[in-house]
Amino acid sequence: MTAAFTPVNGLPTMPEGWPIGSYDNYKEAQRAVDHLADNEFPVQDVTIVGVEPMVVERVSARLTWGRVLTTGAASGAWFGLFVGLLLSLFSATGGLAPILLGIGSGLVFGLAWSAIQYGATRGQRDFISHSQLVARRYDVLCKPRNAELGRTLLTSLSPTAS
Incomplete structure (x- = not known):
């Protein structure tokens, strides 16, 4: 990172x-900068800027009591297994009892905790989703000292078949 791009304070x-270029998606903008780098262009002068950012939430599944309780029990059991293994490592007798106790306790607490959390929503969010920040387009900017060379190199880049 050069001093020119270091944030002030x-x-x-x-x-x-x-x-020097504008692209419909980040992959194309990244490909353009990679093309510049392959041609020994000073890429430290380049910036990719996402224009018109938006948050996209993609819904991946419906939540049901069965899914919530199964997931809660499984994550609780995994945590309980971890605690049980630690207990068995540091106990004088060792054995399987601390591990089984940890798994059982974790399963019960995971089940209870997930039921309480899901019940508190009262059906107002019965789905699983993943959020992502995307832009409508991606512009590749370059410091003025090398902008013309960058434009010239990018004109030789063939468009991708999407």
């Missing part, structure tokens, strides 16, 4: 440079 700064 750790605060975010606006990107600098002239546009």
